[in-house]
Amino acid sequence: MLQNVIIGQYYPASSPLHRMDSRSKLIAAFFYLFIVFLANNWITYGLLIAFTAVTISASKVPLRYLYKGLKPILILVVFTMLLHIFLTKEGDVLYKAGWFEIYEGGIIQGIFIAMRLLLLVLMTSLLTLTTTPIDITDGLEHLLGPLKKWKLPVHEFALMMSISLRFIPTLLQETEKIMKAQMARGADFTSGPIKERAKAFVPLLVPLFVSSFKRAEELALAMEARGYRGGEGRTRLRALQWHSRDTFALVLLISLTLSLFLLRS
Amino acid sequence: MEISIKQLEHRYMQGTPFERRALHDVNLQIPDETFLALIGHTGSGKSTLIQHLNGLLKPSAGSIKMGNTILEAGGKKQDLKPLRKKAGIVFQYPEHQLFEETVEKDIMFGPRNFGMSEEEAKRTASNVIEMVGLPQTVLSKSPFDLSGGQMRRVAIAGVLAMNPEVLILDEPTAGLDPSGRVEIMELFYELHQKNKLTTVLVTHSMEDASKYADEIAVMHKGELYLHGKPNEIFNERKALQEAGLDVPETVQFLLKWNEKSGQDLSLSAFTIEELAKSLGQALKKRGS
Ligand SMILES: Nc1ncnc2c1ncn2[C@@H]1O[C@H](COP(=O)(O)OP(=O)(O)OP(=O)(O)O)[C@@H](O)[C@H]1O
Ligand SMILES: [Mg+2]
Numbered sequence: 001m002l003q004n005v006i007i008g009q010y011y012p013a014s015s016p017l018h019r020m021d022s023r024s025k026l027i028a029a030f031f032y033l034f035i036v037f038l039a040n041n042w043i044t045y046g047l048l049i050a051f052t053a054v055t056i057s058a059s060k061v062p063l064r065y066l067y068k069g070l071k072p073i074l075i076l077v078v079f080t081m082l083l084h085i086f087l088t089k090e091g092d093v094l095y096k097a098g099w100f101e102i103y104e105g106g107i108i109q110g111i112f113i114a115m116r117l118l119l120l121v122l123m124t125s126l127l128t129l130t131t132t133p134i135d136i137t138d139g140l141e142h143l144l145g146p147l148k149k150w151k152l153p154v155h156e157f158a159l160m161m162s163i164s165l166r167f168i169p170t171l172l173q174e175t176e177k178i179m180k181a182q183m184a185r186g187a188d189f190t191s192g193p194i195k196e197r198a199k200a201f202v203p204l205l206v207p208l209f210v211s212s213f214k215r216a217e218e219l220a221l222a223m224e225a226r227g228y229r230g231g232e233g234r235t236r237l238r239a240l241q242w243h244s245r246d247t248f249a250l251v252l253l254i255s256l257t258l259s260l261f262l263l264r265s
Numbered sequence: 266m267e268i269s270i271k272q273l274e275h276r277y278m279q280g281t282p283f284e285r286r287a288l289h290d291v292n293l294q295i296p297d298e299t300f301l302a303l304i305g306h307t308g309s310g311k312s313t314l315i316q317h318l319n320g321l322l323k324p325s326a327g328s329i330k331m332g333n334t335i336l337e338a339g340g341k342k343q344d345l346k347p348l349r350k351k352a353g354i355v356f357q358y359p360e361h362q363l364f365e366e367t368v369e370k371d372i373m374f375g376p377r378n379f380g381m382s383e384e385e386a387k388r389t390a391s392n393v394i395e396m397v398g399l400p401q402t403v404l405s406k407s408p409f410d411l412s413g414g415q416m417r418r419v420a421i422a423g424v425l426a427m428n429p430e431v432l433i434l435d436e437p438t439a440g441l442d443p444s445g446r447v448e449i450m451e452l453f454y455e456l457h458q459k460n461k462l463t464t465v466l467v468t469h470s471m472e473d474a475s476k477y478a479d480e481i482a483v484m485h486k487g488e489l490y491l492h493g494k495p496n497e498i499f500n501e502r503k504a505l506q507e508a509g510l511d512v513p514e515t516v517q518f519l520l521k522w523n524e525k526s527g528q529d530l531s532l533s534a535f536t537i538e539e540l541a542k543s544l545g546q547a548l549k550k551r552g553s
Pocket of ligand 1 (some may be wrong): 277285286303305306307308309310311312313314322357
């Protein structure tokens with residue numbers, strides 16, 4: 001039922017991307033968010049697509065799997081594309097029927113925007129697909145470490161994040177379980193008018209909240225019992241390690257950025 | 266209701282790297298009014314199998330026939346409510362499904378969904394709460410103020426209130442105290458006989474299986490491994506051990522007894538009473 005949500009789901013495999021340090025992947029993904037906006041013509045978009053395609057093939061995540069995770073977002077992409085196609089009034093008129101006109105500029109804009117969205121989503125899902133949640137938060141904690149000087153609770157944030165990530169699958173499982181139990185008692189989550197359907201979720205949400213609170217309490221207790229008292233002086237079982245491939249990846253990204261600057265119009 | 270399972274296969278998360286075959290080529294006929302115990306090592310696919318019986322899981326291949334309803338792989342979407350009304354499932358740890366403000370409302374949830382009137386549902390609630398051994402005063406309490414064992418009973422009452430023809434029980438007594446266990450099992454057995462139900466009991470307890478079941482089915486690694494009458498199944502000690510199980514303690518005791526005393530007592534004593542009787546007879550024979 002809830003099997004095609006892949007955000008925050010790690011795809012186990014052994015690929016160069018999986019083996020990269022989570023810090024370099026985080027930096028790269030963050031960087032990528034910005035350079036996507038540099039592209040503004042066919043060549044630069046082509047370059048970005050090529051780069052993304054190479055990254056995807058290096059990740060060894062099957063396309064079919066990636067596509068499944070993208071599906072919910074595709075609607076948004078198509079919607080934005082159509083919006084741009086209909087609302088942009090630049091370039092030659094390609095089609096005209098009464099007040100309804102489609103311009104060449106609109107088509108191009110639509111394609112570019114859709115591409116931009118797709119590229120962004122693809123790269124960020126690659127990050128979570130190839131990096132375990134624990135590694136992501138470890139990396140974040142490292143990268144944000146300097147902010148501790150200003151009394152920002154970086155460690156606590158990282159911990160909160162890793163706990164939430166850790167419990168996403170558990171929560172999904174639990175949801176599915178309770179849904180089934182209520183369906184067995186005649187609850188109907190999939191049909192009927194909106195108002196009825198919203199009401200149908202009460203039997204699902206109440207037990208879910210109850211068990212989440214209970215679980216949070218138990219977790220806090222278990223952590224305290226094992227002597228957890230914050231990040232101060234805490235060492236790691238698995239320390240992050242920066243390799244030459246991480247440097248290489250960042251150099252590659254910087255060259256991509258430079259090329260984008262040179263080729264954009 | 267007659268249940269007939271043919272070449273059932275189920276894969277979780279089909280089409281993802283996490284795909285996992287949980288059931289493979291399961292063929293099982295359960296005649297009307299049978300009490301079937303489904304046993305098997307943890308992870309052998311028992312829960313997966315029973316969730317097919319009211320359409321909560323769809324078969325990846327094969328088919329299930331529940332009375333007149335047929336559920337098959339790739340079959341058309343159908344309204345499953347009538348089937349779900351007839352086949353009640355008590356899930357593993359059913360206390361997690363409670364959600365209403367009061368116990369009464371929670372028990373009424375199922376009956377109301379299946380179209381029972383408010384008053385009738387209320388009457389049913391007060392009937393079933395007695396059945397599961399709780400006082401009427403509990404009805405007005407919040408289910409979250411009860412103890413774990415009481416919550417379990419309320420959840421069971423919620424399923425019994427639907428008055429199902431097929432009762433599917435997934436380890437209903439796991440985690441209960443010993444006397445609670447016996448009480449609940451006796452309740453199910455009484456209902457089974459009185460209402461002529463078809464009952465499928467998933468259990469880890471060989472003792473319960475031998476005491477109540479007409480037939481036993483053993484699951485192993487997602488396949489139906491053994492199926493037969495209790496005395497047939499419990500003669501296959503090797504096969505049971507292969508599947509990570511063992512014969513009931515009474516049979517284990519008899520095996521040891523025969524070994525130590527050189528006697529040759531019949532191994533078909535599955536309950537304490539039967540064991541005591543057969544030992545008593547053996548001792549009397551030796552005495553005379
Ligand atoms: N929702 C699910 N998603 C993916 N895999 C699952 C899911 N539920 C069960 N499985 C897998 O299917 C297999 C069979 O599980 P199932 O719950 O049917 O076992 P079981 O016999 O009921 O075990 P237990 O005695 O522990 O309850 C297991 O290997 C389990 O990991
Ligand atoms: Mg189970």
